[in-house]
Amino acid sequence: MTIEQRLAALEAQMQDARDRQAILDCIKRNSRGNDRFDIDLVTSSYHADGLHELGERHISGREYGEHANRAHNALFDANLHNVTMHMCEIDGDVAHAESYSLGVFLDKGAEKARLLAGRYIDRLERRDGEWRIALRRATVEIAMEGSAVLPSGSTLVGAGYLRGSRDREDPSYERPLTPDHGGRW
Structure with missing residues (x-):
């Protein structure tokens, strides 16, 4: 293998690592924005035409932050979204990611708490050099409630x-x- 080939292979590996980190940062930015009611962070994780699936309907990624803030504020004193296991397949400027998530919610009055466990199933796209969510589908697979x-x-x-x-x-x-x-x- 020539030095040029080795450098090209190294550049490809570095680009893959940079893409994976940018994708994970986007997914984490979304969760942090939800927990801090930071609409700018949430919005910055979606492309302008990005969609977030809520049950059987879709809401614009641009509107999701405000929607989530209203819902979380009406029901909970605190909420924390945790992204755990994360897998990502990158094909050029399109990536498909699966991220396990744990959402912990403290009910109003801080006497009860809820745990929702599921996954974010995302299609992300790199546009103008930036990875953002084009479509988010979320599963809820476990729900628990208990004394806080x-x-x-x-x-x-x-x-x-x-x-x-x-x-x-x-x-x-x-x-x-x-x-x-x-x-x-």
């Missing part, structure tokens, strides 16, 4: 733990991060 208490038997409310917020006041946006920022349960 700590091992001590107390609820989060009054426990003194740092509490995230659903806006840019969340400690994760703070630069530089200091020990004085953020509300407590």
Whole structure:
């Protein structure tokens, strides 16, 4: 193998790794945007004509962030979307990804919590050099509900733990991060 061939193979491997990371970053950006009610993050994960399947209907990726915020705010005091196992097949400028997800939702009043486990099944496309979701289909395969208490038997409310917020006041946006920022349960 010539040096040119070796460099070309290395470039192809690096491009594959960069594409995979950009795709995973897009999927994680969507989940973080949902949890922080950051519509810009959610919207930036979809192409302008991207679709998000909700049950039997489709909603524009551009409208999904506002829709999710309204639904989450009406039902829950907090929500966390976790992307776990992730697989991706890339074919040029189109990728198909399957990402396992765990959604944890704290009901209003912080007495009960719900866990939804499923998968995001996405078709992503690279347009103008950027990977975004063209179509998202989500499964829900396990749903559980339980009491939202700590091992001590107390609820989060009054426990003194740092509490995230659903806006840019969340400690994760703070630069530089200091020990004085953020509300407590």
